[in-house]
Amino acid sequence: MSTATPATDGSEDPAALPGRRFEPDLRSMTRINLRPIASPMPLGFFTIAIASVMTGCLQLGIFGEQARTAVAFTVLPAFVLQLLVSFLAFGARDVIAATLMAVFAGSWLPYSLIMISGAADGLKVLGVFNLALLCFGALMSAVTRPKRALWLVIAVSLPRWAATGLAGITGAEWLTRTSGALGLVVALVAMYTAFALMLEDMHSEEVLPIGRGGPAHAAVEGDLGVQLRNLERQAGVRRTL
Template identity: 65%
Template structure:
């Protein structure tokens, strides 16, 4: 039994045939280096500087200097976010881009000291803590990212309460959690760099499911359902 190929539409017949373009379609992917070690390292460095200010290691008179030191984190994490979007990792891209905006806002408030700026920063930290909690709820299979988020939620929640209430002990708690966040992010960055340099997982990252398949699977796994991904499909 043979099947006739669809004929071209004739003028005025009211019918329209679309050719099958799948055999003529080519999808080109551009490999890039993983931006996540840079993103996690930036979180760690900025968290240490801000944490030292909250813990009193740096005097409050140095707040403007801290703002200038933290400001470059805005640029670096924005770069990481853009590269992560190009790598089709929406979770990492969204998180790093939001971190970028957070560092920019925090730096401007610390440096300019506008009226009511501390309380506004408290609202921002509270919203970011909620956002991080929502992100953690969907990032469970990417353990490195999930672990950073799990530490980020109480850190920014404590910072929000410290900004809104003015309680000194909450500021100290936020600073301590900031140092813990820095340690967690630095571990993730170092583990990812070792994995990239040696081609195998050296320090455990705990990937599961699609996150594990993305690293351990073959090319067929990487290209599975690619026609349905953002940047390939017609609409977002």
């Protein structure tokens, strides 16, 4: 990962003049400082895949009811791993990926704790919680479309959150089975996305298609001038968030 910081030469900034909009060419005024950060997104997607397989197998009845606690302990590390991914994504200034991974991390923790503790009405509470995640996912899908890898994982997660939420509230067995099957679909999509991103990082080019568009495509395929566009308005450069 890298960050770009505009250097100052002591001259008056034309952009500061009232009533005047000025877009300077920042390339000659920029210093590149490399950070020792690799992309954390493959780890995040692989974590989603593995945790979704475990919970999906439980919902499909592949694991018996007595395996609830064991599955919960297996899923619990996903909270730590995806929280780590979120911290690294914030450091890489990718607020969309960081927010998504943080919320995914927050979804695994209550699931694990409720399954381990066997809290009263735990499934119903998790049902409402998943419907809240459904609302979050619907909003996130509107802003992640250029980042097709994230968008696709959210798109397949939406029906699963809906099925899990309704299953928890109504107790309908067929909804639980549907949620389990959708969980395996989420796992397949997340696994493919993680593998594609790892190949891309190794070869420094897209190997498997992940459908980037707009700014996300320009971030990978564009030159330095594209990366510096609107730099003065980026978080960490502008005065306030």
